[in-house]
Amino acid sequence: MSTLFSIVIDGVAYGMVLFTISVGLSVTMGLMRIVNLAHGGFALLGGAFTHWAMTGLGLPFLAAAPLAIAMVMLLSLPMERLLYRPIYKMGELQQVLATIGITFLIIASVNWWLGSTLQSIQLPAFMSGAVNLGLRTLPTQRVYVIIAGLLVICGLYILIERTRFGIKLRAAVDFPGTAACLGIDTSKIFLITFALGAGLAALGGILGAEILPIEAYYPLRYMVLFLTVVAVGGMGSITGSFLAALGLGILDTATRYLLPDFGTVFFYFAMILVLGIRPNGLLGKSLS
Amino acid sequence: MTGVGLKVRNLNKAFGGLVVARNITLDLAPGDRKALIGPNGAGKSTFTNLITGIIAPTSGEITLDGRDIRPMSESQRVKAGVAKTFQITTLFKALTVRENLRLPLLERRGWLGRLIRRADSYPEVEMEIDGLLKQFKLTHHAHTPVDRLAYGQQRLVEMAMTLALKPRILILDEPAAGVPSSESPLIMEAIAALPADLSVLIIEHDMNLVFKVAAKIIVLVAGAILMEGTPAEISADARVRDLYLGAHHD
Amino acid sequence: MSHTLKTALGVIALIALAAVGYFGLADNLAFMTQVVIMMIFVLSLDYVLGYAGISTLGHAAMFGTGAYAAAIFATSVSSDPILGILAGAVAGGAIALLSGFVLMRAHGLTLLMLSIAVTEVLHELANKYSGITGGADGLSFTPGPILGRFEFDFAGHIAYIYSVCLLLLVFIKLRVLTASPFGLAARGIRESQARMRAIGTPVYWRMLLIYTFGGAFAGVAGALSAQTTALVSLSVYDFQLSAGAVLMLILGGTGQLWGAILGTMVYMTVHQIASSVDPFNWLFIIGAMVLIVVYLVPNGLMALPALLLRWRRK
Numbered sequence: 001m002s003t004l005f006s007i008v009i010d011g012v013a014y015g016m017v018l019f020t021i022s023v024g025l026s027v028t029m030g031l032m033r034i035v036n037l038a039h040g041g042f043a044l045l046g047g048a049f050t051h052w053a054m055t056g057l058g059l060p061f062l063a064a065a066p067l068a069i070a071m072v073m074l075l076s077l078p079m080e081r082l083l084y085r086p087i088y089k090m091g092e093l094q095q096v097l098a099t100i101g102i103t104f105l106i107i108a109s110v111n112w113w114l115g116s117t118l119q120s121i122q123l124p125a126f127m128s129g130a131v132n133l134g135l136r137t138l139p140t141q142r143v144y145v146i147i148a149g150l151l152v153i154c155g156l157y158i159l160i161e162r163t164r165f166g167i168k169l170r171a172a173v174d175f176p177g178t179a180a181c182l183g184i185d186t187s188k189i190f191l192i193t194f195a196l197g198a199g200l201a202a203l204g205g206i207l208g209a210e211i212l213p214i215e216a217y218y219p220l221r222y223m224v225l226f227l228t229v230v231a232v233g234g235m236g237s238i239t240g241s242f243l244a245a246l247g248l249g250i251l252d253t254a255t256r257y258l259l260p261d262f263g264t265v266f267f268y269f270a271m272i273l274v275l276g277i278r279p280n281g282l283l284g285k286s287l288s
Numbered sequence: 289m290t291g292v293g294l295k296v297r298n299l300n301k302a303f304g305g306l307v308v309a310r311n312i313t314l315d316l317a318p319g320d321r322k323a324l325i326g327p328n329g330a331g332k333s334t335f336t337n338l339i340t341g342i343i344a345p346t347s348g349e350i351t352l353d354g355r356d357i358r359p360m361s362e363s364q365r366v367k368a369g370v371a372k373t374f375q376i377t378t379l380f381k382a383l384t385v386r387e388n389l390r391l392p393l394l395e396r397r398g399w400l401g402r403l404i405r406r407a408d409s410y411p412e413v414e415m416e417i418d419g420l421l422k423q424f425k426l427t428h429h430a431h432t433p434v435d436r437l438a439y440g441q442q443r444l445v446e447m448a449m450t451l452a453l454k455p456r457i458l459i460l461d462e463p464a465a466g467v468p469s470s471e472s473p474l475i476m477e478a479i480a481a482l483p484a485d486l487s488v489l490i491i492e493h494d495m496n497l498v499f500k501v502a503a504k505i506i507v508l509v510a511g512a513i514l515m516e517g518t519p520a521e522i523s524a525d526a527r528v529r530d531l532y533l534g535a536h537h538d
Numbered sequence: 539m540s541h542t543l544k545t546a547l548g549v550i551a552l553i554a555l556a557a558v559g560y561f562g563l564a565d566n567l568a569f570m571t572q573v574v575i576m577m578i579f580v581l582s583l584d585y586v587l588g589y590a591g592i593s594t595l596g597h598a599a600m601f602g603t604g605a606y607a608a609a610i611f612a613t614s615v616s617s618d619p620i621l622g623i624l625a626g627a628v629a630g631g632a633i634a635l636l637s638g639f640v641l642m643r644a645h646g647l648t649l650l651m652l653s654i655a656v657t658e659v660l661h662e663l664a665n666k667y668s669g670i671t672g673g674a675d676g677l678s679f680t681p682g683p684i685l686g687r688f689e690f691d692f693a694g695h696i697a698y699i700y701s702v703c704l705l706l707l708v709f710i711k712l713r714v715l716t717a718s719p720f721g722l723a724a725r726g727i728r729e730s731q732a733r734m735r736a737i738g739t740p741v742y743w744r745m746l747l748i749y750t751f752g753g754a755f756a757g758v759a760g761a762l763s764a765q766t767t768a769l770v771s772l773s774v775y776d777f778q779l780s781a782g783a784v785l786m787l788i789l790g791g792t793g794q795l796w797g798a799i800l801g802t803m804v805y806m807t808v809h810q811i812a813s814s815v816d817p818f819n820w821l822f823i824i825g826a827m828v829l830i831v832v833y834l835v836p837n838g839l840m841a842l843p844a845l846l847l848r849w850r851r852k
């Protein structure tokens with residue numbers, strides 16, 4: 001019973017981290033129709049900047065994390081314009097090549113700047129330790145992660161459903177050809193969405209540092225993980241990413257607890273199963 | 289159902305709530321020359337896709353020589369003799385015109401799975417390519433990748449590739465659309481030169497072409513057949529003139 | 539120039555290249571053997587991805603299975619290396635066929651992800667069933683003499699010559715295969731699956747066969763890698779191996795066998811030099827090289843001469 005409880009709490013927290021990191025990837029891939037293997041780089045940078053702001057500048061976590069996210073978003077703007085734009089019109093393979101190249105550069109930069117050791121992020125006292133729920137205790141960090149994940153999805157819901165930007169974004173995802181004709185500035189939408197996705201990835205990287213430790217090779221190590229969430233959820237679907245991240249997070253956690261020597265077999269089997277039955281993912285639309 | 293040729297009975301198709309084929313019934317006997325006309329979005333291309341098996345109907349029957357072809361895959365239907373040209377040119381873009389023609393010719397003979405001899409070393413295939421190139425005045429462009437051709441010439445390649453399959457039922461989805469008027473006679477000549485026992489269904493907006501080619505015209509509106517008749521009957525019909533001819537007066 | 543003549547010249551060029559490597563860089567035979575094996579692997583990928591347009595980031599599945607098959611075959615059936623290569627080819631082809639039943643129905647991101655997933659599952663299974671595969675310790679074995687005469691020597695001369703011979707064989711086979719009607723069909727599938735169906739080709743089954751052939755060639759590369767190092771470890775199923783092969787192929791240029799050879803040579807040479815000059819920051823150089831190629835010569839280094847010509851004319 002207490003194993004089950006741990007699986008659910010850890011699994012949901014893990015799922016929230018996966019969701020926060022991957023949702024931006026899913027939306028940008030659905031919006032710009034590109035294959036982007038470098039997204040994990042923003043999560044790494046978020047974690048790395050936080051570590052640097054806390055150890056180098058001596059900032060407290062609650063100041064360092066927002067600063068890091070802002071820095072990542074700021075950095076993502078020229079990246080979109082200079083590095084990503086030229087590849088939107090290219091083939092899938094060129095996109096694979098280019099974004100692996102970008103991944104390598106991010107890894108090399110972090111490696112050169114901070115070395116290849118683990119970049120720990122010291123959580124403030126109120127976020128570490130355990131909360132007592134009476135019947136049992138659970139790690140406080142997990143609770144914050146879950147709350148943050150829920151806030152992210154609520155925020156995204158409001159952004160997408162209730163704002164003018166959201167309407168334009170949905171139009172651009174659903175009718176890529178028509179949106180431009182309707183006078184929607186798709187290039188600006190791309191830029192904003194890209195930066196938002198990068199910022200969310202940074203947030204996910206910071207929050208998930210206990211589960212997915214921050215080190216230089218992070219974007220390569222977890223590249224497949226984030227892409228799996230996108231593919232299983234369905235490219236371009238926020239709800240799909242949420243369901244996929246939660247499902248895969250819980251499944252992976254359950255396997256670790258119950259059948260540790262099977263590693264990630266079930267994780268990938270689940271992916272093959274879902275994609276075998278629904279080639280466009282849980283909530284993806286057909287692109288044909 | 290028995291009888292020779294293609295028979296379509298009560299064919300229905302809906303995309304979600306959008307009904308694009310309503311109880312379509314149509315016969316194509318050997319030697320028939322029929323045209324399918326109708327406003328944009330009437331469901332003409334969808335109808336051709338239902339026949340060739342690109343999409344499956346919601347209900348209804350399609351038989352070829354009395355044989356139900358609905359369970360057949362697209363490629364099986366081609367082997368059975370049903371072929372079509374696409375409204376939007378669909379070619380092997382980076383391949384040369386010769387290679388584009390070589391593929392259907394090898395496939396028709398069942399040789400496209402061969403592994404040893406070079407693809408261009410089959411004399412009977414190469415001769416047939418030469419013939420098609422000549423027929424469509426493409427000999428000069430034989431070694432040009434098709435995406436470097438003018439759009440009109442790409443349409444000709446599309447037509448030549450489909451004829452290379454030697455179909456018994458030929459469906460042409462707007463074959464002259466985008467072809468400059470200087471070259472559209474080539475399309476017309478090619479259609480006129482088709483074997484007499486071939487069944488042809490042509491979808492076309494160019495009424496000159498339709499009237500020259502088709503003995504019977506079927507008018508499709510919102511997925512349903514409005515009427516079927518000879519060119520004279522069709523052009524005399526007020527409804528058709530309002531609905532269709534009027535709308536395309538340019 | 540006739541096709542046969544071109545193939546013959548290609549073979550001569552490859553032999554010359556191999557000879558330059560053999561006499562010029564004799565201290566680096568082990569590295570060059572690796573380059574040759576990688577060339578075979580990237581050639582097999584080119585057939586699948588370059589010619590038929592089947593995007594995959596999981597080609598290591600076939601490499602790894604071929605490697606394990608060769609090792610297991612050597613320890614349990616016969617240590618003859620040639621038979622071991624055949625075992626690798628059969629195993630690589632079999633795993634491609636099996637996974638292809640699902641993979642060949644997908645395309646785009648889904649196909650990429652499924653191909654990765656298959657490799658990861660094999661990786662985990664190889665780890666789990668360590669009784670057969672040696673698990674994390676790897677599986678070491680002793681290959682017998684080639685053709686019953688040539689023992690693998692410590693300095694790696696035989697291994698290098700043996701690998702070059704297999705590269706030549708694979709190169710010739712692929713030259714024949716890609717020029718055949720079936721090779722033309724592969725290019726047709728890459729250009730337009732819809733049109734291939736419309737000319738009556740059973741596209742799915744053809745793709746399954748193409749993937750199986752490609753898998754068999756990848757299995758050869760894996761088996762060769764196992765034999766020349768006398769060891770198979772779990773790293774044969776690494777994502778990095780699949781991704782690296784794709785990088786090398788696109789770098790050189792897809793859909794032309796020389797692109798695979800050039801891309802492998804350039805990538806592995808740059809990698810080797812960069813990582814020996816600066817073992818910590820070599821990724822800078824690889825990353826920059828990759829980006830420069832994508833932005834300046836998106837069709838790969840093989841397209842460079844034509845591009846330069848066009849610039850000069852301007």
Ligand SMILES: Nc1ncnc2c1ncn2[C@@H]1O[C@H](COP(=O)(O)OP(=O)(O)O)[C@@H](O)[C@H]1O
Nearest residue numbers: 303306308326327328329330331332333334335
């Ligand atoms: N795959 C599809 N999914 C949904 N709607 C479709 C699809 N294909 C066609 N349609 C719709 O069906 C209608 C008929 O299209 P089409 O057959 O192309 O018309 P036509 O060829 O007569 O111009 C159009 O409204 C079109 O938008």
Ligand SMILES: [Mg+2]
Nearest residue numbers: 332333334375
């Ligand atoms: Mg149409």
